[in-house]
Amino acid sequence: MQTVKNNKKEKPILEVRGLTVRYGQGCDYCLNGQPLLKNSCPHCKTVWACNDVNLELYPGEILGVVGESGSGKSTMMKSIYFDFPVTEGSAYLQAYGAGKANMFAATAQQKKYIRNHMMGMVYQNPVLGLRMDYSAAGNIAEKLIAAGGRNFGSMTARASQLLEAVEILPGRMKEPPKNFSGGMQQRVQISKALANNPQVLLLDEVTTGLDLSVQAKVLDLIRRIRQEFGVSILLVSHDLAVIRMLADRTVVMLEGKIIERGLTDQILDDPQHPYTQQLVHSLL
Amino acid sequence: MIDQKHYNFAFLDENSKREIRRSLLKAVAIPGYQVPFGSRELPIGRGWGTGGIQITLSVIGKEDVLKVIDQGSDDSVNAVNIKKFVSACTGVEITTDSEAASIIQTRHRIPEIPLKKEQILVLQVPTPEPLRIVEPREAVTKKMHAEGEYSPMWLTLYEDLLRCGKIGISAEYPVLVENRYIMNPSPIPRYDTPKLNDSDCLYLFGAGREKKIYAIPPHTRVMPLEFDDIPFETENFTGKRCHLCGAEGVYLDELTDEETGAKYYECSDTGYCAKRREQGCRP
Ligand SMILES: Nc1ncnc2c1ncn2[C@@H]1O[C@H](COP(=O)(O)OP(=O)(O)O)[C@@H](O)[C@H]1O
Ligand SMILES: [Mg+2]
Ligand SMILES: [Zn+2]
Numbered sequence: 001m002q003t004v005k006n007n008k009k010e011k012p013i014l015e016v017r018g019l020t021v022r023y024g025q026g027c028d029y030c031l032n033g034q035p036l037l038k039n040s041c042p043h044c045k046t047v048w049a050c051n052d053v054n055l056e057l058y059p060g061e062i063l064g065v066v067g068e069s070g071s072g073k074s075t076m077m078k079s080i081y082f083d084f085p086v087t088e089g090s091a092y093l094q095a096y097g098a099g100k101a102n103m104f105a106a107t108a109q110q111k112k113y114i115r116n117h118m119m120g121m122v123y124q125n126p127v128l129g130l131r132m133d134y135s136a137a138g139n140i141a142e143k144l145i146a147a148g149g150r151n152f153g154s155m156t157a158r159a160s161q162l163l164e165a166v167e168i169l170p171g172r173m174k175e176p177p178k179n180f181s182g183g184m185q186q187r188v189q190i191s192k193a194l195a196n197n198p199q200v201l202l203l204d205e206v207t208t209g210l211d212l213s214v215q216a217k218v219l220d221l222i223r224r225i226r227q228e229f230g231v232s233i234l235l236v237s238h239d240l241a242v243i244r245m246l247a248d249r250t251v252v253m254l255e256g257k258i259i260e261r262g263l264t265d266q267i268l269d270d271p272q273h274p275y276t277q278q279l280v281h282s283l284l
Numbered sequence: 285m286i287d288q289k290h291y292n293f294a295f296l297d298e299n300s301k302r303e304i305r306r307s308l309l310k311a312v313a314i315p316g317y318q319v320p321f322g323s324r325e326l327p328i329g330r331g332w333g334t335g336g337i338q339i340t341l342s343v344i345g346k347e348d349v350l351k352v353i354d355q356g357s358d359d360s361v362n363a364v365n366i367k368k369f370v371s372a373c374t375g376v377e378i379t380t381d382s383e384a385a386s387i388i389q390t391r392h393r394i395p396e397i398p399l400k401k402e403q404i405l406v407l408q409v410p411t412p413e414p415l416r417i418v419e420p421r422e423a424v425t426k427k428m429h430a431e432g433e434y435s436p437m438w439l440t441l442y443e444d445l446l447r448c449g450k451i452g453i454s455a456e457y458p459v460l461v462e463n464r465y466i467m468n469p470s471p472i473p474r475y476d477t478p479k480l481n482d483s484d485c486l487y488l489f490g491a492g493r494e495k496k497i498y499a500i501p502p503h504t505r506v507m508p509l510e511f512d513d514i515p516f517e518t519e520n521f522t523g524k525r526c527h528l529c530g531a532e533g534v535y536l537d538e539l540t541d542e543e544t545g546a547k548y549y550e551c552s553d554t555g556y557c558a559k560r561r562e563q564g565c566r567p
Binding site for chain 2: 108109134135137138141142145146150151152153154155156174
């Protein structure tokens, strides 16, 4: 199952360096790196949601991100997708400035371009990723329009093709996602995220809250999509079973930091960090 | 009634006129961009064309000849009131002839006869913001214009086409000005939209209630939002003609004979129709 993606000679498709996201101003205490209480400052209550996160995603790989609720996974994903500005850090996409330009420092126009052409995002909460009252096809067209699409016929054909790829019948493309089940909504999000053939797909808890049988379908779909679209995937989940099934490599997050990283089998079969050990054993 | 002896020429004081002219200059310099202005109180209720009137009062001179129309008609209550007011405070000559007018103030129509380069068309605008249909917040629409982020607008057009097979907007069809700003052309019918593109005359738009002014200078590129494969369509009056002057290929109002229930048609541009009849045109 695992293609070797930790070949260090290969250039990462996405590289994140020193990503830090603070909710709050910080104070003399926490800004000087003094110990926090979990992820927040005991003095000023500033939340350090991501704290010096480093990772690289290699071409064609699925990189798993595990960690308990509140460990900063969603914050990291949304920052990479430019949903809000980072406090510190840099990120590099191979497709942007030959991987040498910090995309966090890009202009608003450039960010829009990167977001619409190079990345796709599936939110944990479909309400964040979809317009529930617009048609399923319209949701996909939104991404195509944002990337400059102005041909009604070809956009509609593309929407139909993408929906088919996630096993939604063309006959339902005029229906709004609010009529769809949770699993279908996530599949519409996935097809929307893939609309412009991005290099990087960001999946935040795509299967959380779905029935087990539906979960299995979505997991199969993700595996198939990696092959069909040749996309690299950052896969966030708090569910180790999901990570084991899909991720080539995995990083473990705790309180805004990455505390362990390696091949998924390695991490799950022979965890080194006490927290990872606890996480893995609680599942057994 | 307002009397020239008791008021400044064109009612507004010179400073107010100068300020509005400055906004107009800015609007002309940035075609399609909505320029805020300090909308003045007038002895006419807001929503009755006060934005347009303020523009007219700011640019009008003693030598000007004014025409005012409402839905194409020179004789509607709104048009007559505005004419009375402007005439009382300026004494300028009033006309119904589009070709004789130097300033035409209008609501809902652009005259049939193409306007010339010396002419100014002043349009009254109820809702200047074209993006209002997709975004209620002014702060957000401002940002969308600044960034040229018009995807939500295109998306509503897409949804219309997908779900209904056609775009539902009839009047007030949004246009893209000089490939930069999406603009609301005011509630003119689609039929009039192409007249905004590359015209010889100057178009000025005023929204009194919302305190915005914008402009299309002569020979500006103004295109309706359309998908590459779905051409913009205007109202089509093929096979219909005015029952008064016999005109074809013009914008017609549909009327119903109360007794027979039969439909018949009449030029929406009453000045145009009257002139044709003077020239002897008959059905
Ligand atoms: N808008 C916000 N304001 C303040 N704190 C926030 C905000 N969003 C998230 N947080 C905090 O940041 C931390 C990380 O949250 P999140 O990234 O959602 O974690 P995860 O996705 O791993 O569950 C949590 O402590 C959370 O309470
Ligand atoms: Mg989360
Ligand atoms: Zn602090």
